[in-house]
Amino acid sequence: MSTNTNAKFILIVDDNPTNLSVLSEALRGAGFRFRVAMDGESALTLVERNHPELILLDVEMPGIDGFETCRRLKQNPATKSIPIIFTTALADTESKTKGFTLGAVDYIPKPFEQDEVIARVKVHMQLKHLTEYLEEQVRDRTTALQNAQVQLVQQEKLSSLGEMIAGIGHELNNPINFILNNIEPLQEYITEISEILDLYQQENATPSPKLKNVLKDLDLEFVREDMAKILESFRLGTEMIKNISTSLRTFSRSDSETKSLANLHECLDSTLMILQHRLKSKGERPQIEVLKSYGLLPSVLCYPGQVNQVFMNILANAIDALDEAIVQGKLHARVPKIKITTQITSEERIVIQIADNGIGIPQPIQGRLFEPMFTTKPLGKGTGLGLAIAYQIIVDKHNGTLSINSQVGEGTVFMIEIPVENI
Structure with missing residues (x-):
């Protein structure tokens, strides 16, 4: 023996x-x-x-x-x-x-009977090995099917989301440019009309009673000052819409078969712009404060559209966690916060941390968050594919890592790490 x-x-x-x-x-x-x-x-x-x-x-x-x-x-x-x-x-x-x-x-x-003992033992050993082999094949096929499903969902979501956002950005761009291009000549016309009014007042110091009444009702001086303020508000508003349009087009850029250089800070900012409506105060929940601690990063060779999707999934989950913390009365601090930190390591790897001060995630659940079809959200509110897709994009497509560190009652940190030269 x-x-x-x-x-x-x-x-x-x-x-x-x-x-x-x-x-x-x-x-x-x-x-x-x-x-x-x-x-x-x-x-x-x-x-x-x-x-x-x-x-x-x-x-x-x-x-x-x-x-x-x-x-x-x-x-x-x-x-x-x-x-x-x-x-x-x-x-x-x-x-x-x-x-x-x-x-x-x-x-x-x-x-x-020794021969019978050995015969029965051999049969059941063979059956055991065959069962183990079949179970391994089932596990491998199941994993392959899950990965294929994640890839299909990822491609479908990227395609449909990209087309929709790109379309919105394109439709916004034309009227925005029209307004912006006409503000300057409108400003010139108003300036010229104001000069004519000044000359008219100088040459006609004594207006007729009817004109006096009209000028009194109109309050010409107030109107002239207010027109300048209205024009400036038009300019600021259209600039904001133009920034949103730019963010939409940045977020929705389609990925080709080859990677391209991207500014990850622009990717993060465009995603935050799209999620702006969810960051605002809602009901009993105050506005979510976003803190940025951006390091000096080089452009990164990546699939920008897919990286944007990762940022979207993680930031949306952080907002969900803060909403849930408010509902449960367990927000860690008075103000809901999301902190985004970026830096580059000495090994030429980009590290991005997205942290929230929500309710946190129990330790047993953390190990399953990146599994396909696993979700902690109620039925109908989560597919269980968002973080699985994010994990596949970072790990399989960009040779990086995606990890989580969470403490119940303290909050959650997602950490993304990808190499700069991502070949």
Whole structure:
């Protein structure tokens, strides 16, 4: 018998030395590794330390009998898949039915026929290996299907979102330019008319009674001052709309088959501009304060549209977390905040941290956040694909990392890290 504690082995559980000897000789002759236990308690302790590939388990033993030992093994998620073959002199149907009900895969009657023992062991070892192989294939195919689904959803969302936003940006651009291009000549016309009015007043110092009444009702001086203010407000308003249009077009830029250089600060700002309506105060929730701590970053070789989608998913989740904190009365601080920090490391890697002071995420959930179809949001409010897509974009498409650090009651930090030269 091998003494390698990590090698695969068969466990024999029997309190009879003769039975142990017969089974040991049979397994040794067939080239199997094995270990022995004299009772159920010892078997459970041994299995807990090192899982056997198969167990030959005697039914009638002092203390914990074979049926109880089997029941405990099958109740344990870590050991329930180990095949158990009962070895027993009990031949009644009731005993066999009980064993199969508890999860045994076979019975070997006593006294033992060594050839039969080896034949049954080989069959069940082959079945176990085949089952493990099939389970591995199912896991691989499931993972492949999930990844394919994430990619399809990602492409569809990028395409539809990009087309919609690009269309809005384009439609806004023409009227905005029209207004901006006409403000300056309108300003000149108003200036010229004001000069004519001044000349007219100088040359006609005594207006007629009718004109006096009209000027008094109009309050000409106030109107002239107010027109200048209105024009300036037009200019500021159209500049703001133009900035929104630029942000929309920056956010929705379509990705080609090759990466392009992008300013990540522009990507972040364009995403924040699009989410501006969600940052404003709403009901009992005050306006979300966005703090920026931008480092000096070089342009990054990336897929800008996909990176924008990552920023959109993470920032939208941060806003959701702050909304939920207000609803639950658990906001960490009086003012809801999102802090965005960027820097470049000595290894030429860009690090972006997006932090909120919301309710935080429990530790058991953090490990599943990037799994496809996993969501903590109520039915109908989350697909479970947003962060899975973000993870795939950063890790698979940009050779980076996406991680989370969260403390319940304190808040959450998402950290994105990608290389500058992302080839």
